[in-house]
Amino acid sequence: MRMPSDDHDLLVRDCQLLVVDGATEIPGGWIALRDGRVAAVGGPDTAPPSAARTVSAAGRLVTPGLVNTHHHIYQNLTRSFGPAVNGTLFDWLTALYPLWSALDAEAVHLSTYIGIAELVMGGCTTSADHLYVHPRPRLVDAQIRTAQEIGFRFHATRGSMTRSVEDGGxxxxxxxxxxxxxxxDSERVVTAYHDPSPGALIRVALAPCSPFSVTRELMVETAELAERLDVRLHTHLAEDGDEDTFCQETHGCRPVEYFASVGWMSDRTWVAHCIRPDGPExxxxxxxxxxxxxxxxxNMLIGGGTAAVREMRELGMPVGIGCDGSASTxxxxxxxETRGALLLARYRGGPAAMNARDALDMATRGSARCLGRADELGHLRPGACGDLVVWDTHEVALAGSFTDPVEAWLRCGPSRAWTTIVAxxxxxxxxxxQLxxxxxxxxxxxxxARRIQRLK
Structure with a gap:
């Protein structure tokens, strides 16, 4: 008689260590997926089920897929652009905005395709993306269709800028x-593409670029629209000293106070960077x-400081990892980025500030909380989305490490995804x-990219 366990679509077995979540790790573990979801996990004392396809982890570390909470994928068309690389944030932006004015649907499609390929190679199974430059219509559509073509879990954010140089931006x-x-267009994109159902591959959030790039009215009305459509909100906040100065001169207050005054102080909101708030903020x-x-x-490349991550986590804030724009990072x-978070936290706060499991938790469960999906992303408990990574680190880099695969994963490196599974x-x-x-x-x-950079 055919047993129900034979219905599994995919089995990953022979894991050196299977990290299910922050509380459960299974040495020698296995994980079975069915219909894009985690169906079962087990250890060496439990026989794994049969499946249509079996992936051998071959003694490698297996974790939930990493979740990217902030990115500007289109910027991989202008990576390491010489005139922009060594300035402040505002210098960098003003050098690149004229180039980004050449974006069109083809450019967005190609940058998104390459960007997703790079993300999955780095162990990312879900990514938010902040596309806020719109020199031509329906660029977000090109992004979403590309993610659908690949089968990648994608949170598009309909970004925007309304304050040009002529308006003081x-x-x-x-x-x-x-x-x-x-x-x-924000309402159009949400209506056309946002999928609120469990396990959705495509979701949409609304994302004015920053307090200094849109009007106060747009911030207020976007928050109201997000409430009406029941979608999340995203923006840059308190990233740079120049932003402090701008808010003081334009709005008469610091960025966090302004953020609250326009109706964004809500649990449907996640923000990028958040470097400069003080303790009460x-x-x-x-x-x-x-x-x-x-x-x-x-943060390190632009040199404008970094978020007080340990303090934020101690306050219970959802804190996730973002790789940010392909032209800044x-x-x-x-x-x-997860390794960078570990190192930067310890540099800032000493060796007790963060360990590898803390960093992994930020890149998985913390990031899932930012996107409003802590129930089904960032862990591998039965019922979760079937998003996971089998990691590969060269045996030379791992030589001498025997006791803790998770610490070795971030401390030894470099590591890459050997197998990335999405849904x-x-x-x-x-x-x-596999593209x-x-x-x-x-x-x-x-x-x-050569066209946009105005190269022959």
Whole structure:
């Protein structure tokens, strides 16, 4: 008689260590997936079920898929752009805005395809993306269709800028829109693509770029629209000293106070960076349930400081990991960002400030909380989404490490995804992305990137 266990779609077995969540780790574990969900987990004392496909972890560490809470994928078209790399945040932005004005649907499609390939190679199974430059219509549509084509779990955020240089902002007029244009298209994108159902691959959030790039009216009306449509809110907040100065001069208050005054102090909100709030401001954000996307590499490369992550976590704030823009961080590896979070926390607060499990928890459960999906992402308990990573670290790098696979994962390195599985589908196999059009897309990406950078 055929047993019910034969119905599993995929089995990952022979794990050196299976990290189910922050409380459960199974040496020698296995995990079975069915219909894109975790069906069962077990250890060496339990016989694993049969499945249509079996993946051998071959003594490797297996974790929940990493969740990226903040990114600007389109920026991989202008990586390491010479005139922008060594300035302040505002210097960097003003150098790149004119280039980004050349974005079109082809550029967004290609950058998203390559960006997702890079993300899955770095162990990311869910990513939010903040597309806030809209020189042409329906660019978010191109992103979402690309993620659907690949089968990647994607939280698109409909970003916006309405304050151009002429209005006292930073960007040129050609990459901004009016408040009415932004609000109308925000509702259109949510209606067309947002999937609130459990296990959804595509969700949409609303995301004015920052307090200094949109009007007060747009911040207020976007918060009201998000409430009406029941979607999440995202923006940059308190990233830079220049932002403090701008808010004081324009609004007569600090960024967090302004953020509260426009109706964004809510548990449907997560913000990027959040470097400059003081203790009482952090406590206020925590009490409201606001989440933070911590972006270590971007913080260090731009040199504007870093979030008080330990203090935020102690307050109970949802704190996740973000790789930030491909033109500020210049990579999209969540493994590198998770390691960066570990190192930066210990540099800032000493060896007791963070360990590898804390960093992994931020990149999985903390990030899932930021996206409002702690019930089904960031862990591998039965019923969770079938998103997981089998990690590969070269045996030379691991030589001498025997006692703790999780610490070795971040401390030894570099590590890469050997197998990345999203909703039960294998998107990276033996270290290689399973995207059949990748070679062609890379060629086309190079062509478009050279055009945008105004190279021959």
């Amino acid at each position: 930073l960007p040129p007029r050609c990459v901004t829109q009016t408040d009415d244009e932004v609000l109308a 952090r406590a206020r954000l925590a009490a409201a349930g606001v989440g933070v996307a911590h972006c270590p590499s971007s 210049d990579h999209a590896s969540l493994w590198m 039960g589908r294998v998107l990276v196999d033996q270290g290689e992305p 059949p059009a990748l070679e062609e897309k890379l060629r086309e990406h190079a062509r478009v």
